[in-house]
Amino acid sequence: MAAQSLSAVDAAVPASTAGAASSRRNRRGSRAERLAPLVLLAPAVLVIAGLRLWPLVLGINFSFTGDGDRNGLAVGFDNYLTLLGDPLFRTALRNVGLLVLLLPVAVAIPGLLATFIFLKVPGHRLYRGVYFFPAVLSPVIVGAIFNLLLAFDGPFNALLGGLGIPPVDWLGDPDVAIFAVVGVHVWATFGMALVVFLAGFATLDSSLLDAAKVDGASLPQTIWHVIVPSLSRTIQFVFVTTMIGMLTSMFGLVYVMTSGGPEGSTYLPEYYVWIQQGQMNQPALASAASTALFLIMLVVGLAQISILRRAGKED
Amino acid sequence: MPRTRLTGWVVAIPMAVLALATIYPVVFTTNVAMKTRREYVLDRFSLADSLSWDNIVKAWTSVGMSRYFLNSVIVVACSVALLLLLIGSMAGFALARLRFRGSSTLFLGVLAALFIPFQVIMVPLARIMADTGLVDTYPGLVLAYVAQFLPFTIFLLTSYYSTVPADIVDAARIDGNTVYGVYWRIMLPIGAPALLSVGVLNALFCWNDVLISLLMMPSAEHRTLMVGVTSLRGQYSDDIPTFASGVLIAAVPVLVVYLFLQRQIADGVTAGSTKG
Incomplete structure (x- = not known):
């Protein structure tokens, strides 16, 4: 699964340059149009940031605290x-x-x-x-x-x-x-x-x-x-x-x-x-x-x- | 093109044996499910005397597989059909075909998320779900599945949408479509093959999952089908035909999907393996 990601990166690079033409039109577009990428990406960003990246940080942080009586206390390694x-x-x-x-x-x-x-x-x-x-x-x-x-x-x-x-x-x-x-x-x-x-x-x-x-x-x-x-x-x-x-x-x-x-x-x-x-x-x-x-x-x-x-x- | 016909057969025979070894476990289980307990104890290998659906009916009704089955259907349908495909295609379209500041950073974020296995974040995720009251609810499990499989979905759809010629998008814009119109009227229909492929694959992932479901849906009446199968094992250790029937009930939908959509599944699995 992971290597698919890399290929998608390769594929996405030409895509963003190809999108330049439509962005020129975007500038003439309405405010709603300019906000479109934000609107389209918001749910994905919320889910990935909130339920994958943030838990990773929490978890690493959590691993340096204690269980049971020492719950929440910093315990180093x-x-x-x-x-x-x-x-x-x-x-x-x-x-x-x-x-x-x-x-x-x-x-x-x-x-x-x-x-x-x-x-x-x-x-x-x-x-x-x-x-x-x-x-x-x-x-x-x-x-x-x-x-x-x-x-x-x-x-x-x-x-x-x-x-x-x-x-x-x-x-x-x-x-x-x-x-x-x-x-x-x-x-x-x-x-x-x-x-x-x-x-x-x-x-x-x-x-x-x-x-x-x-x-x-x-x-x-x-x-x-x-x-x-x-x-x-x-x-x-x-x-x-x-x-x-x-x-x-x-x-x-x-x-x-x-x-x-x-x-x-x-x-x-x-x-x-x-x-x-x-x-x-x-x-x-x-x-x-x-x-x-x-x-x-x-x-x-x-x-x-x-x-x-x-x-x-x-x- | 083996050198000679002989070498071809030398290889073909072990391969045929392996093919039998691949099929036999499922055939054995099906046969056991058709047997009575007495038949199974006397001889577990012989063909069942008759095609008896008693065990299947018992597993479906009194054992409670029907409830687990329904739970799985609900969760998979909501996760895949409603959320993953919708959110994934919106994001894939935006990343592949719209130009805006920060798009490559966002892409890297999704890339990073793809490298985070569930096992690594399951403890804090369980805590977040508990804190928000989502643990042991359908929305909680659906959300956990969406979070788990969204990065993969976005990658697949972004790379697919990157192959759609920019001219098509430009032409649709000139015709007066808004960005949303392009997404809804052009990109969704054009993306149908990729959506089918990634949708089937995600449905299999969710249907087959046990770890996320065990963690997010602890109570018995919310069990999904795979968790239900694991609970059968302890309960019916002396009634193997009923146990086998439960296993069969959980496997049959996958079997049917495989028979009809094998190509789409393979496409999803191999995407990105050759040339990106």
Whole structure:
């Protein structure tokens, strides 16, 4: 979602110069006409400033105050120290590290599948529609379904049993559960990245592929030397959106599938924020966790901007 | 264009298996929803003996899914149809096609808002809603959704309106339209494809949301459908067919929308990914 913003900036720049002609007419227009931009933008500005930018400032401010008895008092970095001392928050951070490590896999799978669909494997017309489908389902629905599928006596273990593999307690084993949750997240969202990749392929110069074919390049060579360089912008976009998705849209899955358990092993920062705010009634501590999450997002966002800038210069 | 037909099939078979793995969970759930409890306990994999709507009816009526469903419909309709598309298209038109002082600053503000995930502002937002008496009300949840998805909506519509030739706007002005006339008579109709795409996407976001709804609508009778599904899980852990029916009720509208508007959804998701 974030990278779309950048493209909109690009698009909006010529727009405002193109609007110069109409502004000349505006000056001759009535007062009401001159106020038009203000009128048209007022609701949007009110909503965004009041319910997004202002809460961000409030929240950061809030994270330096206390909970309970110390409500409203300035406590400096106490909440942040509490966070670092909390095993649940440390687990949440460790799980973010795990997500970062798994990110290349989560990008490579849809990338490869899109490549094969683009190269017209048998049945390619069908796959896009089928693979994209889970991406529109709510994490709640997906989580509820996989609660049934991954139950100890559920279909997935039955399938493994048929292959001679002993059953695994997917959602009950602290060493396994986070992988099960992330796996389900990837299952549910790879179609999103796949569709983005296919849109990238649509812009690919087919003469390059023909040239590679004439030169007798193998499929891996074609992917590595022709497709990857041509799609660098799309690949970066998918990397960033996938990472943001992992950081901000797994709440529903964790909430439904494990509730953070077993033994707190599936905590993620967003789930930690929710528990502290909604269940433990520690809003200031929750704000500190929010701010920490925001810093992580900011790093991702800034990395994206610098990468896209560099990519823009190459164009 | 795989090298040979053989490599094509080597890839096609795992892809077909993956496609089955994508579909099977939903098929399994549908099948379970059709079973009686006894059937499910005896054999959860076999096809249901008959197409029985008993569980669906039970989930819809006595479990209360109908109420949750209605809540979701109301909230999504107000958020998307009324507010997001209206406010978003007004702002998108102004940012893309009107020239005024501070427009680029405003644009940067919207850009900044896009980078703020809900999780980061949920604590202060909950407090603002509580202070203004909007917590646990429909307007409160609608407002929270509008705030959440407006930056995205504005970006998509601004970039769409930027592709509308300035000549069209100028011609309409020469014909004597006011700025508002241009918005209402030209920009809204021209923007229909983008409005449909961003509208469907926003409707899905709102329909599928659980976190915002949990936070803003705590009381049972105000639950939206997704929160309702999560509450079923605890209540019906020994009656899986009824649970599966609840899940199915929540998923079917999305399934229908997907069947008819898949292209529009994909357009919204991919907007800006290639060349801006």
